[in-house]
Amino acid sequence: MIHPALKKKSILVFINLCLAIAPLFASSGFNLIKNNRAANIYYGGSSPVVETALELLAADAQQVGQSAFKRIDNADAGAIIIGELNDPIIDKLIKDHHISFSDIKDKWEAFYLKVIQIEKVPTLLIIGSDARGTAYGVMEISRKLGVSPWSWWADVVPRKKSTISLPVDYEDKQFPKVQFRGIFINDEDWGLTPWSSKTYEPEAKLAAGIDPAKTKKMSTIGPKTYARIFELLLRLRANSIWPAMHEVTVPFYFVQGNREMAEKYGIYIGSSHCEPLARNSATEWDIVGQGSYNYLTNKNEIVDYWSNRLKTLGQSHNIFTLGMRGKHDGAMEGVKTIAAYKDAFNEVLKDQTDLLKKYVNADPAQIPQVVIPYKEVLDVYKAGIAIPDYATLMWCDDNYGYITHFPDQKERKRTGGNGLYYHVSYWGRPHDYLWLSTMSPALIYQQLHTAYQHDVKKMWIVNVGDIKPAEYQIELLMDMAWNMDQVQKIGVYQHMNQFLQREFGNRLAKKIVPIIQEHYRLAHIRKPEFMGNTRTEEKDPAYKIVKDLPWSEQQIQMRLLQYKHIQDAVTAIEASVPLDRKDAYFELVLYPVVAAAKMNEKHLYAQLARHGKAAWQKSHDAYDKIVSLTAQYNALNKGKWKGMMDYKPRNLAVFDKIIEEEAIVPMVNDDQPAKRIPGKDLKGSIGYEGLGYQGQAAAIPVGVEASYKIKGLKGDSVTIIVHLLPTHPVSSDDLRFEVSLGQQHSPAISYKTIGRSEEWKENVLRNQAIRTIKFKVASSQQDILRIKALDEGVVIDEVTLYLD
Numbered sequence: 001m002i003h004p005a006l007k008k009k010s011i012l013v014f015i016n017l018c019l020a021i022a023p024l025f026a027s028s029g030f031n032l033i034k035n036n037r038a039a040n041i042y043y044g045g046s047s048p049v050v051e052t053a054l055e056l057l058a059a060d061a062q063q064v065g066q067s068a069f070k071r072i073d074n075a076d077a078g079a080i081i082i083g084e085l086n087d088p089i090i091d092k093l094i095k096d097h098h099i100s101f102s103d104i105k106d107k108w109e110a111f112y113l114k115v116i117q118i119e120k121v122p123t124l125l126i127i128g129s130d131a132r133g134t135a136y137g138v139m140e141i142s143r144k145l146g147v148s149p150w151s152w153w154a155d156v157v158p159r160k161k162s163t164i165s166l167p168v169d170y171e172d173k174q175f176p177k178v179q180f181r182g183i184f185i186n187d188e189d190w191g192l193t194p195w196s197s198k199t200y201e202p203e204a205k206l207a208a209g210i211d212p213a214k215t216k217k218m219s220t221i222g223p224k225t226y227a228r229i230f231e232l233l234l235r236l237r238a239n240s241i242w243p244a245m246h247e248v249t250v251p252f253y254f255v256q257g258n259r260e261m262a263e264k265y266g267i268y269i270g271s272s273h274c275e276p277l278a279r280n281s282a283t284e285w286d287i288v289g290q291g292s293y294n295y296l297t298n299k300n301e302i303v304d305y306w307s308n309r310l311k312t313l314g315q316s317h318n319i320f321t322l323g324m325r326g327k328h329d330g331a332m333e334g335v336k337t338i339a340a341y342k343d344a345f346n347e348v349l350k351d352q353t354d355l356l357k358k359y360v361n362a363d364p365a366q367i368p369q370v371v372i373p374y375k376e377v378l379d380v381y382k383a384g385i386a387i388p389d390y391a392t393l394m395w396c397d398d399n400y401g402y403i404t405h406f407p408d409q410k411e412r413k414r415t416g417g418n419g420l421y422y423h424v425s426y427w428g429r430p431h432d433y434l435w436l437s438t439m440s441p442a443l444i445y446q447q448l449h450t451a452y453q454h455d456v457k458k459m460w461i462v463n464v465g466d467i468k469p470a471e472y473q474i475e476l477l478m479d480m481a482w483n484m485d486q487v488q489k490i491g492v493y494q495h496m497n498q499f500l501q502r503e504f505g506n507r508l509a510k511k512i513v514p515i516i517q518e519h520y521r522l523a524h525i526r527k528p529e530f531m532g533n534t535r536t537e538e539k540d541p542a543y544k545i546v547k548d549l550p551w552s553e554q555q556i557q558m559r560l561l562q563y564k565h566i567q568d569a570v571t572a573i574e575a576s577v578p579l580d581r582k583d584a585y586f587e588l589v590l591y592p593v594v595a596a597a598k599m600n601e602k603h604l605y606a607q608l609a610r611h612g613k614a615a616w617q618k619s620h621d622a623y624d625k626i627v628s629l630t631a632q633y634n635a636l637n638k639g640k641w642k643g644m645m646d647y648k649p650r651n652l653a654v655f656d657k658i659i660e661e662e663a664i665v666p667m668v669n670d671d672q673p674a675k676r677i678p679g680k681d682l683k684g685s686i687g688y689e690g691l692g693y694q695g696q697a698a699a700i701p702v703g704v705e706a707s708y709k710i711k712g713l714k715g716d717s718v719t720i721i722v723h724l725l726p727t728h729p730v731s732s733d734d735l736r737f738e739v740s741l742g743q744q745h746s747p748a749i750s751y752k753t754i755g756r757s758e759e760w761k762e763n764v765l766r767n768q769a770i771r772t773i774k775f776k777v778a779s780s781q782q783d784i785l786r787i788k789a790l791d792e793g794v795v796i797d798e799v800t801l802y803l804d
Contacts, residue, residue: 028122028168029115029165029166029168029169029170030122030123030124030165030166030168030170031122031163031164031165032061032080032124032141032144032145032164032165032166033061033064033065033145033161033162034165035162036065036066036067036162037065037066037067038061038065038067038068038069038070039069039070039078039079039080039124040069040070040071040072040076040078040079041069041070041071041072041079041080041082042071042072042073042074042076042079042080042081042082043071043082043083044075044083044087044089045082045083045084045087045131045134047084047131047134047135047266048131048263048264048266049131049132049134049135049234049264049265049266050082050128050131050134050138052135052234052264052265052266053134053135053136053138053139053234054069054071054082054138056138056139056142056234056235057069057138057139057141057142060145060147060151061145063147063157064145064146064147064158064159064160064161064164065160065161065162065164075089075093077118077119077121077123078118078121078122078123079123079124080124080126080141081093081123081124081125081126082125082126082127082134082137082138083126083127083128083134084127084128084129084130084131084134085101085127085128085129090125090127093116093125097116099112099114099116099125101127103173104129104175106129107133107175108129108130108133108175108176108179109128109129109130109132109133109136109175109176109237109239110128110129110130110133110173110175111126111128111129111133111137111174111175112125112127112128112171112172113125113126113127113137113140113141113170113171113172113173114127114170114171114172115167115168115169115170122168124166124170126138126140126141129175131266132239132266133175135234135266136174136234136237139234139235139237140172140174142235144164144166145158145161145164146158146159146161146164146502148502148503149232149235149236149475150232150471150475150503150584150588152228152231152232153228153467153468153471154468154471154503154584154587154588155583155584155587155636155637155640156503156581156584157580157581157584159580174482174483176237176481176482176483177452177457177481177482177483177484177485178452178457178458178459178460178481178482178484179417179457179458179459180239180268180270180319180368180419180458180459180460181237181238181239181240181459181460181478181481181482182233182238182239182240182241182242182267182268182270182460182461182462183233183238183240183241183242183461183462183463183464183467183474184241184242184421184461184462184463184464185221185241185242185243185244185245185464185465185466185467186242186245186272186425186463186464186465187246187426187427187432187434187465187466187649188221188244188246188248188249188465188466189246189248189649190434190466190646190648190649190650191465191466191468191643191644191645191646191649192221192225192244192466192467192644193219193221193244193246193248193249194219194643195466195642195643195644196219196220196221196222196225197221198642198643199639199640199641199642199644200224200225200228201220201221201222201225203222203224204220204221204222204223204224204225204255204256204257205220205222205255205256206220206250206254206255206256207253207254207255207256208256210250210254210287210288211287214287215250215254215287217248218247218248218249218250218283219248219249219250220249220250220255221243221244221250221252221255221258222255222256222257222258223255223256223257223258223260223261226243226252226258226261226262227261227264227265229241229467230261230262230264230265230267231265232467233265233267234265234266234267236474236475236478236479237478237482238478238481239267239268240268240269240270240319240459240461241262241267241268241269241270242269242270242271242272243258243269243271243280245271245275245280245282245283246282246283247282247283247328249283251283251287252280253278253280253284253309253312254287259313259316262316262317263317266317268317268318268319268368269316269317269318269319270318270319270320270321270370270461271319271320271321272321272372272421273321273323273329273372273374273375273377273396273421274325274326274327274328274329274330275321276306276320276321276323276324276348276352277306277309277310277320277322277352277355277356278309278310278313278318278320278321279305279306279309281327281328282327282328284305285305285327286327288305288308289301289305290305292333293326293327293333294333294334295324295332295333295334295344295347295348296333296334296335296344297334299351303351303355306351306352306355307355307359310355310358310360311359313359313360315360318360318368319368319369319370319459320352320356320360320367320368320369321369321370321371321372322348322349322352322369322370322371322387322391323345323348323349323371323372323377323385324344324345324348325374325377329375329428331375331376332344332345338379338380338383339383341376341380341383342380342383342384342385345377345380345385346385346386349371349385349386349387349388353388356369364388364390365388365390365415368392369388369390369391369392369416370391370392370393370394370419370459371385371387371391371392371393372394372396372421373393373394373395373396373405374396378396378404378405389414389415389416390415390416391416392416392417392418392419392459393407393411393414393416393417393418393419394418394419394420394421394459394461395407395418395419395420395421395451395456396421397420397421397422397423397447398728398760398764399423399426399428400423400426400764401422401423401424401439401440401443401444401447402447402725402726402727402728402764403420403422403447403450403451403728404728405728406450406456406730406731407454407455407456408731412454412455417455417457417458417459418454418455418456418457418458419456419458419459419460419461420448420451420459420461421461421463422444422447422448422460422461422462422463422477423439423462423463424437424439424462424463424464424465424470424473424474424477425463425464425465425470426463427649427650428536428537429535429536429538429756429761430535430536430538430756430761430764430765431529431530431534431535431654431765432529432536432649432650432652433527433529434465434529434649434650435528435595435646435647435648435649435655436469436523436527436528436529436592436595436596436599437464437465437469437470437473437592438519438520438523438524438527438528438592438596439473440520440521440523440524440690440691441472441473441476441492441495441520441690442492442520442524442688442689442690442691442692442695443524443691443725443767444473444476444477444480445476445480445487445492445688446688446691446699446725446795448460448477448484449480449484449488450730450793452480452484454730454731460477460481462474462477466644468587468641468644468645469587469588469591469592469645471587471588472499472516472588475499476492476496476499479495491689492689492690493513493517493689493690496513496516496517497509497513500512500513500516503581503584503588504577504584504585508573508576508577508581511569511573512570512573512589515566515573515589515593516589516593517690518562518566519566519592519593519596520690521690521693521694521695522559522562522563522566522596522600523596524692524693524767525559525693525766525767526549526765526767528595528599528600529599529654530654530765531549531599531600531602531603531604531654532547532603532652532653532654533546533547533548533549534546534547534652534653534654535761544653545653546603546606546653546656546658546659548607548610548663548665548667549603549607550668551607551667551668552667552668552669552670552671553608553613553667553670554670555670556604556607556608559600560600560601560604560605563596563597563600563601564597566593566597567593567594567597567598570590570593570594571590571594573585573589574586574590583636583637586632586633586636587633587636587641591629591632591633591645594625594629595626595629595630595647598622598623598625598626598629599622599626601618601619601621601622602619602622602626602657602658603619603654603658605618605619605622606619606658609660610662611663611666612662616660619657619658620657620658623656623657623658626647627647629647630645630646630647633645671802673721673800673801674713674718674801674802674803675710675800675801676798676799676800676801677708677785677798677799677800678692678694678696678697678798679692679696679697679698679795679796679797679798679799680697681696681708682698682700682706682707682708682787682796682799683706683707683708684701684704684705684707685698685699685700685704685706685796686698686699686701688795691725691795691797692725692797692798693723693767693768693797694797696798697725697795697796697797697798698795698796699794699795699796700737700787700789700794700795700796701789702731702789702790702791702792702794703788703789703790704788704789705786705788706786706788706789706796707784707785707786707787708784708785708799709782709783709784709785710741710782710783710784710785710801711781711782712781712782713777713779713801713803714777714803715777715803715804716776716777716804717774717775717776717777717803717804718741718774718775718776718777718801718802718803718804719772719773719774719801719802719803719804720739720772720773720774720775720799720800720801721771721772721799721800721801722737722739722749722770722772722773722787722796722799723768723770723796723797723798723799723800724751724768724769724770724771724794724796724797725767725768725769725795725796725797726753726760726763726764726767726768726769727793727794727795728752728753728793729752729791729792730791730792730793731791731792731793732792733752734750734752734790734791735750735751735752735791735793735794736748736749736750736751736752736789736790736791736794737749737751737790737791737794738787738790739773739786739787739788740785740786740788741775741778741783741784741785741786742778742783742784743778744775744776746773748790749771751769751771753769768797777803785799787799
């Protein structure tokens with residue numbers, strides 16, 4: 001018999017144990033996967049993009065938890081219940097559970113996730129404001145499973161998990177800040193096209209009616225490849241693409257299945273600045289056009305050419321580019337003056353509007369349309385084009401990451417809104433950067449955040465080259481387009497940290513993040529493709545010859561040491577990378593970092609060798625390493641990426657093994673400043689995380705006089721060199737600042753550049769604009785240096801002082 005006291009004690013222990021366990025059951029939440037089995041899913045709709053998202057999610061669950069989500073026919077308690085607003089089942093659940101959806105019900109592509117209790121059983125709702133919003137909500141579950149958007153494109157193999165749960169009070173509402181978000185596949189000659197046509201999808205076929213004799217010099221990118229691209233876009237919550245359009249590639253609509261695949265994934269097909277009305281005229285005109293591509297002399301044939309495409313598109317998802325340029329990246333044929341260009345452009349717009357009304361929608365304001373004032377068209381636009389108010393104006397960067405125009409107050413009020421065409425890859429003057437994607441994430445953020453603040457929110461399209469190796473920049477840009485406020489809140493470094501944590505785990509990410517930051521910082525100073533001090537598309541043949549950079553021996557040795565540190569670090573880390581992340585690590589980290597380091601070694605050791613300060617073999621060894629690394633890339637994952645990576649796009653001299661020769665002109669002397677002031681150290685400036693040569697650049701707001709106390713100037717005079725980001729005017733026609741030292745003042749100093757001037761070329765190659773001011777030294781005790789921004793957009797990288 002149990003003693004009463006012991007019995008009472010046992011009861012108390014049992015009660016306490018129950019009280020302790022009860023919260024665990026109460027807070028167990030909703031199990032996406034439990035004991036390797038995925039939850040049931042109900043979806044009663046018929047949207048193709050939602051069905052596609054469900055297919056992807058099922059495959060993800062199979063990889064993570066060994067079983068796919070099971071589709072059921074009823075909205076049962078304990079399931080994932082998916083639907084759009086106005087679905088009777090969804091509307092009843094919203095009403096029964098008093099769910100507030102009012103703040104996002106009228107939003108474009110919004111979704112709402114919430115765990116509710118049905119019959120006391122945790123149940124997950126995924127509600128979309130429209131089909132794409134619902135699909136993005138479905139793909140959010142994939143993220144919760146730990147599946148990277150880059151699971152296929154960067155070989156980030158999903159990891160097994162037996163149980164994954166959402167909290168009992170889980171709730172998430174999201175919607176995009178930019179309406180149309182996407183990428184432009186471009187300059188695909190050395191990566192995506194050869195890889196797709198020879199490795200991944202050689203079986204792609206021409207569409208009916210296309211003469212194979214006219215495409216025999218081209219290769220295909222087919223629906224199997226585009227399905228992978230569209231899947232990536234869906235996972236990144238992007239909705240738009242400008243397909244590959246170079247002369248080496250069969251046009252998108254001339255390949256069987258491409259258009260249908262876009263519809264399956266809910267992707268809007270747009271086209272670049274030289275592809276009006278969904279026509280890739282760089283190649284399509286030569287295949288199906290009649291006569292010359294000259295609107296002034298061959299208008300009827302060109303109108304028929306546009307009409308024939310519109311007849312085939314029907315109600316598919318398209319964003320139509322309006323206007324006209326040459327067949328590729330050149331001015332409209334036949335026009336001689338800006339005035340003539342304007343008149344022709346206005347006539348083109350009228351004809352195109354009539355065609356859209358006839359074949360797509362009688363109300364053209366309901367059709368997504370865009371006018372892109374790119375290169376010479378910007379001058380034509382300024383001369384006065386009659387652009388419909390409902391068409392989006394898409395502004396451009398200068399191809400090197402610096403936006404050339406921000407909408408003024410009148411442009412910001414247009415119903416069609418404003419968009420942006422931006423580059424993280426480029427072929428052209430003053431030099432290509434098609435190999436390694438090293439565009440500074442900090443610069444991307446600074447420029448696009450500025451655009452966003454000026455209401456550039458309708459459409460963002462990013463030229464990403466072949467997609468690889470621009471993985472991180474693409475995700476950063478798409479995340480900014482989806483939720484700029486969130487990226488602003490956490491900062492670029494934390495965004496990068498989250499990206500690397502997801503792909504490699506916290507332990508490895510902690511080691512990798514500072515390496516990648518330094519990799520981007522060094523490349524911002526000089527991109528790997530610019531290390532030969534050469535230029536492309538210049539008349540003077542001297543620009544094709546690899547030569548010295550204007551750097552001293554000390555600068556070169558320091559840069560070599562900095563690159564040695566990061567390549568040694570990524571190589572050392574490789575040994576501790578788990579087997580299932582080896583390929584991903586090579587693609588996302590090791591290859592970009594080590595290849596950039598070796599490109600620097602190749603050219604900098606060659607420069608030292610030309611002056612008898614290093615052995616030529618060090619340069620040649622670096623070249624050999626680039627070749628072997630690239631071969632290793634193309635052999636990854638049993639040859640999955642064969643043909644994707646080419647270390648010498650366009651076969652430019654900068655990529656070759658360097659010819660051994662002696663220098664004629666001596667190296668520049670090392671001239672260190674007496675004082676170096678980072679932009680962020682100027683009182684009154686606003687720093688940008690990681691931006692600039694030392695990652696310490698800062699903006700000076702218009703009208704603000706930023707200052708810095710300087711002590712102990714010794715000498716008769718001081719030369720002040722202001723190093724600025726080579727940005728373009730933001731809200732005025734100029735970009736000016738003033739400098740003062742004590743009581744001495746400079747006049748207004750402009751650093752605005754015009755077109756492709758020599759100064760602009762130097763600026764984008766070195767990522768700095770430079771202005772020099774000289775003052776007398778008035779005091780050896782203390783003076784105050786002041787820099788006042790006279791226009792919006794002044795960003796100081798650093799200020800250096802030299803005493804005379």
